[in-house]
Amino acid sequence: MNTMWWGVAGTSVAAFALKYLGHSIPQRYLSHPKIQKTNLLIPITLLSALVAVQTFAQENKLVIDHRAVGLAVAAIALKFRAPFPVVVILAALSSALVYHFF
Amino acid sequence: MRVVSATPKSTIRDSLSVSITVGAYGIAFGAASVAAGFTVLQTCLLSLLTFSGASQFAVVGVIGSGGGALSGIATATLLGFRNGLYGLRMSPLLQTKGAKRVLAAHITIDESTGVALSQEKLGVDAMRSGFWITGIGVFVFWNLFTLAGAFGAQAMGNPAAWGLDAAVPAAFLGLVWPRLTSPSDRILAMAAMALALGLTPFVPAGLPIIATAFLALVIGMRKP
Numbered sequence: 001m002n003t004m005w006w007g008v009a010g011t012s013v014a015a016f017a018l019k020y021l022g023h024s025i026p027q028r029y030l031s032h033p034k035i036q037k038t039n040l041l042i043p044i045t046l047l048s049a050l051v052a053v054q055t056f057a058q059e060n061k062l063v064i065d066h067r068a069v070g071l072a073v074a075a076i077a078l079k080f081r082a083p084f085p086v087v088v089i090l091a092a093l094s095s096a097l098v099y100h101f102f
Numbered sequence: 103m104r105v106v107s108a109t110p111k112s113t114i115r116d117s118l119s120v121s122i123t124v125g126a127y128g129i130a131f132g133a134a135s136v137a138a139g140f141t142v143l144q145t146c147l148l149s150l151l152t153f154s155g156a157s158q159f160a161v162v163g164v165i166g167s168g169g170g171a172l173s174g175i176a177t178a179t180l181l182g183f184r185n186g187l188y189g190l191r192m193s194p195l196l197q198t199k200g201a202k203r204v205l206a207a208h209i210t211i212d213e214s215t216g217v218a219l220s221q222e223k224l225g226v227d228a229m230r231s232g233f234w235i236t237g238i239g240v241f242v243f244w245n246l247f248t249l250a251g252a253f254g255a256q257a258m259g260n261p262a263a264w265g266l267d268a269a270v271p272a273a274f275l276g277l278v279w280p281r282l283t284s285p286s287d288r289i290l291a292m293a294a295m296a297l298a299l300g301l302t303p304f305v306p307a308g309l310p311i312i313a314t315a316f317l318a319l320v321i322g323m324r325k326p
Contacts, residue, residue: 003165003170003171003174004139004140004141004144004165005144006171006175007161007162007165007171007174007175007178008140008144008147008148008151008152008161010171010172010174010175011148011152011157011158011161011174011175011178011179011182012147012148012151012152014175014178014179014182015151015152015153015154015157015178015179015182015185016151016152016207016208018179018182018183018185018186018189019182019185019186019188019189019207019208019210020189020203020204020207021186021189022185022186022187022188022189022190022192022193022207022210023189023190023192023193023196023198023203023206023207023210024189024193024203025190027190027193027194031190034322034323035322036187037322037323038318038319038321038322038323039183039184039187039322040281040322041290041317041318041321041322042180042181042183042184042315042318042319042322043156043181043184043277043278043281044278044281044282044287044290044291044294044318045290045291045293045294045314045315045317045318046160046177046180046181046294046311046312046314046315046318047156047181047274047277047278047281048278048290048291048292048294048295048298048314049294049295049297049298049310049311049313049314050159050160050163050164050177050271050274050298050311051271051274051275051278051295052271052294052295052296052298052299053163053167053298053299053302053307053310053311054163054167054267054270054271054274055268055271056299056302057167057299057302057307059167059168059307060302060303060304060307061302061303062299062302062303066262066265066267066268067267067268067271069268070265070268070269070271070272071268071271071272071275073272074268074271074272074275074276075275078275078276078279083123084127084130084273084276085126085127085129085130087272087273087275087276088130088269088272088273088276089269090272091265091268091269091271091272092264092265092266092268092269092272093265094265094268095262095265095267095268095269096262096263096264096265096268097265099262099263099265100263
């Protein structure tokens, strides 16, 4: 099995295990305020890190290329409360334009 | 308050409109996953079996940019932790067992939990209906749109030429944006970006992302 297949299998098993565990254990577990708080913060750090790395990393090098333009356009679209699909499409369009013409 | 057994029209309407709008994001996932080097089959299996948007984007993002399988799985699983907490909140409401619990667990995501909680004023039955209709609805549309996005990206070829390589970080930005509700959230987001980029030249791909979970842990676990 290659990396992709391991990724698909491992992610799917772990995702379901977490969901099922939530339905099966008594409510008092994991209801500690610190765990609740950490649970709100983890997606913020991981998703932000993914934004940064997917935009500015090329393997192990840091670069500024057409993707940075796409990200800037996405941020502006979000600022103006554009819906998710519009944000993604505008980012793709602007990045593709820069990729072709600069 | 007497609970009517028929599902209120407004609950059905809320559930279906969330299902279609959120399901449509599946097109972005399908395209991103194929652009990251996953096959159409692998992409569709992720939507069918993992069925949790942020986790799916994370695993294809990490592996697609050269990270190992373990880094990808770990990042996706940390993002999926919240579904466990949603399950904890939903299980007393749904009172399921056996096969029905397996199904309920599988469709326990942001949207099904969110719609269920938003129906609180209409009573327990409306909350339950909101959970089931939204969960199944998102599942159906998410998978259909994933397939469409995957085939679309496969037909396109070079991801950069179509801007798909920028669509992925834009999708992550769109996922994190609504979570940044306070100035301290925004500072945390900036710190995570800086840490991940700072580590990128020095450690294998994937690890800079997971490392930022420690920021969340340190801040979340400290005394309020």
